[in-house]
Amino acid sequence: MEQLNSTSEEKILKAAKDVFMKYGLYGARMQDIADTAGINKALLHYYFRSKEKLFDKIFENALHKYFERINVFSDSSLPVIDQVFKYVENSIDFYAEYPKISMFIIKEIEINPELFHKKVQVIKKGKSIKMIEALEKAMAKGEIKKIDTAMFFINLQSLCSYPFIAKPIFKHSLKANDKDYDKDFSTGKLKRSVKNFVESSLSKK
Amino acid sequence: MEQLNSTSEEKILKAAKDVFMKYGLYGARMQDIADTAGINKALLHYYFRSKEKLFDKIFENALHKYFERINVFSDSSLPVIDQVFKYVENSIDFYAEYPKISMFIIKEIEINPELFHKKVQVIKKGKSIKMIEALEKAMAKGEIKKIDTAMFFINLQSLCSYPFIAKPIFKHSLKANDKDYDKDFSTGKLKRSVKNFVESSLSKK
C-alpha cells in the first residue's frame, strides 16, 4: 500500500486523493489521510497548512485531468466519425484508469458550486468543446446527419463514463442474471457498443 | 423550506434525505439535519436513536425506490421495442424526479459494500432483471437483432441516468458553446435520443 520510494509529500497527495474521492471534503478525516499515507498527522499540516488547502490541490488536479481529457479532439484529416471513434477510445481508456474522477467532481460541485466555477474558468478560459465545433462544421458540409450536437455530446459522455461510475451497482444487478460482470464488461466490448451508437447517430445511411 | 403541515418525524426524514444525499453518512452532520428540519437536535435522537439508524432508514428507502424502478417491465402484448420505449420514458421521468438517487447509492456502496449487499439481497431475493429476460426471449424468436443484452442494459441505464447526475458539469461545459442547457436539455429531447439508440440497437433493419 505505502510506496517506499516516494517522498512524504507524494505519499500524502496519493492518500489524500483516495480519501477525498471516497468521502468528499466534509466526510474525509485528516487522521484517515495520515494513516493511509503512513505518516504522522502533524506532517500533513507541515506540508499543506490546512484541510482546505490540501483538498484544493487534489480537486484542482482532478479538474485539470478531467477537462484536459474532455477537450482533446484531433483535427487531423480523418473523417469526423473516425475522429469521434478515437475520442471514444481515449475516453474509455481514461475512465478505466480514473473511474472515480467524474463522480468526485460532480459531488463537489453540488456542495460548493462557487469553487468549481472559479476554478474551471481558469482552466477553460472560454474554450468551447472542440468535438462539438468539429461536428457542427461537418454537419454544415453535409458529411454527417443533422443532429443536436449538444445532446449527442451528452449521450456520448453518458455511455463512456457511467459504466465505470455505476460498476458496483451493475456488478450486483447483472450477477443475478448469472453473468460475470468483469468478464462481460471488458472495455473492448464497451468501446464497440459506443462506436455502434456513434455510427448510427452520425452516419448518413 | 420547512413544511408546516407535517409531523416532526416527516420533517426529519425529509431533511435527513437531503443532507445524507448531499454529504453521505460520514460527511452529514446531525446538527445540519436538525437545522434543515427546523427542530431541536435532541429530537432527532428521540425519533431515531442514532445517526446510523436514521441513515439506515434513508438508505433503505432509496434502495427500494431504485430497484423497484429498475425492475418494472410490462409484459403486455406489445412488441419488445415498444416495451423498451416505455421503460425509457418511465426511467427518465423517474430520474428527473430523483436525480441524486443513483449517485447516493453508488457512493454508499463504495464506502460500505457489505451493508448494500445485505440490504439488496432482501429487496431482490434472487429476482433477475425482467427487461433482459424479455429481450433474450425476443432474440430467440428472431424479433430483434442479436445483441449483448447485458451491455445493452448498461448502455440504456447510462443514457437515462448520467445526464441527470452530471447536469452540473454539462451545464457548465455546454454554456461555453453559447447554448442554454436547461432549454436544450428537456427530458423530451433526451427521451427521443435514447429511443433512437434503442431503435438502432434492436431493430432488425
Added chain:
DNA sequence: TTTTGCTTTAACCAAATGGTTAAACCATAA
C-alpha cells in the same frame, strides 16, 4: 565534530460532533 536547516514526531488545545438527561410543554382522558 559541530552547526545548520529541513523533516518528523509526541503531546497538546479549542472547537465541533454524536449522544444523554432531566425538566418543561401540551393535548387528552379521568
Added chain:
DNA sequence: TTATGGTTTAACCATTTGGTTAAAGCAAAA
C-alpha cells in the same frame, strides 16, 4: 381540575476533529 403520556427543549457530556507547538531526528555543510 388533575393525572397521564407522548413530545420538545436547554443544558450537559465524552469523544473526535482540525490544528499547534516545541522538541527530537537527521543528513549535509562548515
